[in-house]
Amino acid sequence: MIKKGIILAGGKGTRMSPLTKAVNKQLLPIYDKPLIFYPLSILMLSKIKDILIIVNKGQLNQYKKILPNGKNLGIKITYLEQSKPRGLPDAFVIGEKFIGKDNVAMILGDNFFYSQNLSSLLLKNTKLKEGARVILHKVQNPELFGIAKINKNQKIIKIKEKPNKFLSDLAITGLYFFDNNVVKYSKKLKPSKRGEVEIVDLLNLYKSKNQLSADLIGRGGAWLDTGSMDDFYKTSAFVSAIENRQGLKIACLEEIALNNQWINKKHIKDAIKFYGNCDYSNYLSKL
Numbered sequence: 001m002i003k004k005g006i007i008l009a010g011g012k013g014t015r016m017s018p019l020t021k022a023v024n025k026q027l028l029p030i031y032d033k034p035l036i037f038y039p040l041s042i043l044m045l046s047k048i049k050d051i052l053i054i055v056n057k058g059q060l061n062q063y064k065k066i067l068p069n070g071k072n073l074g075i076k077i078t079y080l081e082q083s084k085p086r087g088l089p090d091a092f093v094i095g096e097k098f099i100g101k102d103n104v105a106m107i108l109g110d111n112f113f114y115s116q117n118l119s120s121l122l123l124k125n126t127k128l129k130e131g132a133r134v135i136l137h138k139v140q141n142p143e144l145f146g147i148a149k150i151n152k153n154q155k156i157i158k159i160k161e162k163p164n165k166f167l168s169d170l171a172i173t174g175l176y177f178f179d180n181n182v183v184k185y186s187k188k189l190k191p192s193k194r195g196e197v198e199i200v201d202l203l204n205l206y207k208s209k210n211q212l213s214a215d216l217i218g219r220g221g222a223w224l225d226t227g228s229m230d231d232f233y234k235t236s237a238f239v240s241a242i243e244n245r246q247g248l249k250i251a252c253l254e255e256i257a258l259n260n261q262w263i264n265k266k267h268i269k270d271a272i273k274f275y276g277n278c279d280y281s282n283y284l285s286k287l
Contacts, residue, residue, distance in 0.1 A: 074257050
């Protein structure tokens, strides 16, 4: 059972400058909440309570203003700083002490997921005992993504980054589940031509041992990558449409914690006081 999770919230966010000169990208709003709430909600829906957030050097205080230590959510949040981007697998090297002897999930801080059966999909994959598993999503333009080809047993047989020729239409999202070997394997990786260690190389290492499998977000589910300003607007519009139609909030951390029985109504009242007079507080008052 995976009980630890990492959110990689580093990166320079250069495509969203000058906004990201003032604030980390993961603290910018997706509709009514900071972006960081969305990947954090995914780990909480996975019943993961021990969470490491890796942030850019010098931006730690920005995060602690909104997510101090997790106690208000019944979870434990640890922060570590990354001096410069060195590739996704570097998260496991930075987080070696945090991971210890446990298996671990990782989600990228700018990824958004939505699906009717999301909770069951997440809980199924936290049961991973050995190997690695990636979450895939069907896309219309596979040449823009890292793509995986799978067999009938959902084992990954081939991975290609932004393929020129059609391989499959299943994109590798920013949500991964790994056994404890991930630390050892990440340390073995050599930087690519762009000077960073690559997640594809890490996944291929697991594939070479026949230990790389996949799960899929089904039809009707959504995976959105908020890598640009346009992506932010599109994701915000998606959240707005769902929330205003249903009257339910996506990635309401306090609601998830309450449903998981990690907090009680007193914590909800404290959260309302913390957030002040706003729509988010009004929603919390009805829980």
